Structures are given as C-alpha cells and as structure tokens.
Amino acid sequence: MVKIVGIGGSLRPNSYSQQALRTAAQRLEKLGGSVEILDLREMTLPFCDGSKAYPDYPDVKRLQETVRQADGLILATPEYHGSVSGVIKNALDLMSFDELAGKVTGLISVLGGQPNSNALNDLRIIMRWVHGWVIPEQIGIGQAWQAFDENGQLVDDKLSERFDRFAESLLLSTQKLAPAKPAENRQAA
Template sequence: MSPRRPPRILGLGGSMRPDSTSQLLLRRAVAVLEGDGCRTALLDLRELDLPFCNGDKKEPWPSRPDVKLLREEVRAADGVILAGPEYHGTIGGALKNALDLLDFEHVEGKVFGAICALGGRSNSNALNHLRLVVRWYRAWMVPEQVAVPQARTALADGEPTDPELGARVDELARSVARAAALLRADRG
C-alpha cells in the first residue's frame, strides 16, 4: 500500500485592496498548511485578468488564459479556501465573479472554507452567501468559518492583534485539509 499523498489546498484571494486583511489571513492559512506538509497554491484575483462572466459559454472567455488557470487550479485542488471582503452585506464582486467563471466539473465534490473581512460589525452574510454558492456547486463547506469585524484594525504588521483570530484561521485551514483528505480517500 502506497503512502497517502497530502491534500492539495488552493487559497483563492478575492480582495482588490493590496495587503487586505482577508488576503493576509489567507496567506497565513496557506503557510500553516505548507508547514503541515500540505501541497498548496495561492491565486490572488488582483493578479488575474478575468472577464466578467456573462454565462454564454459560446463566447471566447472560457479559453482566456487566466480563466483556464483559475479553472485548472480549482480542478487540481482537493480543497479551496476562499477569502475576500464583505461589501454591502454580501460577497465582494471579484470573488463572486471568479466563482461564476467556474463550472460543476471544476468544483463538484471539493471541500471549501471561507474567510471574510468586514469594515463594520461582525455578521455572516457573505459567509452564508459563499455557503450557498458552494452548496449549489455540489461541494462541501467546512463548519468552521472566519468573519473578521472591524478588519482594518484586526492586524498589526500583518499579524492578528487578537491571538484568537490567528487560531481560528489556523483551525479553518486545517479543517479544510482534513476534510479534503478524508473526502479524497473516500472517493478512492
């Protein structure tokens, strides 16, 4: 019997703001998983040239290089950690658009986790909306989630000011990796 290979986890950062709280926490999650021996990848949507999804698959957007990259990275992952802002009570547009550019063949059966940064008080609107999208794709969302209220003051020099926040991000990342490994093993 061959040893099991560690899961491959993709971090998908959906904030357009440089050094955003959600992006920095996503980088922390990916680093924790690398330290645990997972194979990881990170896509920062600011670095991709993604068109707005119009749903018409007869148009050339599915063959654009960065759409192909996004789809290939999600398809290759056993699990995905989504991170982005909550704007006006829902998912930020860049992250939602990236999710809209995917299809069942890329997402179905994968394990997801989510981190959302909020400018104001904590709520779970964007996290709940991400859960709906993931469930619609027939994928799994781990029960852990990270909402970061007052996000602009949640970090100092890139590190959480509250140690509990760091611990929650670490646990979310490890939960995605554990679930992804179990689900992959169950599928054979």
C-alpha cells in the same frame, strides 16, 4: 499530499482578505498541506457572460485548470453591502461543476465593521449549489484594520487559534472527502 487553492476576492492593495488568506495558507502548510494562492489582482478575467470558453482570456483557463486539479479551496472575501465581493462571485461564476463539485472548502470573510456571517452564508450557499463541501469552521474578521499588525500578522491570540482550528479542519476534511484523483492526475498534481 492535499493540494488546496486559495482565492481572495479583493483587488485592493494591502487587502485584509489577502492577508487572512495568506495566514490560512501558512497554517495549512505547517500541517503538511500544499497551498497555491490565485491572486485575482494579477489575473485578467472578464465578466462572466455564461460562455463555455473565453479564448481572449487565458487566465480563465488557468483559473479553471488550477481549481480542477485542487483537492480543496479557501475562499476569502471582503463583505461589501452585506454579501460577497463581485470579484469572488465573478471568479466562481467563470467556473462550473467541472471545477467546483466535490471541492472541500473553507470560508473567510473580512469586514471593516462588526463581524457577521452574511458573506460566509452566501459563499456557503454558492458552494452547496455547485456540490462543494464547506467545512463547519469559518472565519469572520470584523474591524479588520485592527486584526493585523504592520507586517500582516494577527494580533489577537483567540483569532490565531481559530485559524489553527480552521486549517486543521480543512486539511482533515479534505483528506476524508476529496474525491480520489485518477492515476494520471495524481502524477500531474
């Protein structure tokens, strides 16, 4: 079974980025994938200072180990000032090639204004730099305050269809591109 880890780059309560991440996770699970969401709002992570270890922050090790064991990733970020949130950038900076190389990744950005692809392009560059594989399908949700109903469900059928295509692409691409896990890791996964 394909194991995907989702990471949302927003600390805001009732975050649209988190809602979009949960929507993508639900679509992947319907297709037979396994998804674990690491909620950075519930983790205590330091600012990355380039250290190899952060012994006073056990959540750093949890982040690194969870991502290392995954076959693929979903990264969801709000777009702040034309780029990714500092929260998701810091989480990615706390990892290295050991965790991120070879990870098949789907990208989601959420904006309060008109949709664009700045944050998506920046995440694509970051993942390419650490030798990850980013799927071509991506989701940019503009005017996010109109995209979800009060229960966190998508209100636009075309956007819902994009989430379906996104999930299908991430699952199939991960099955094709994710490096084979050694036998000891397959049993643990």
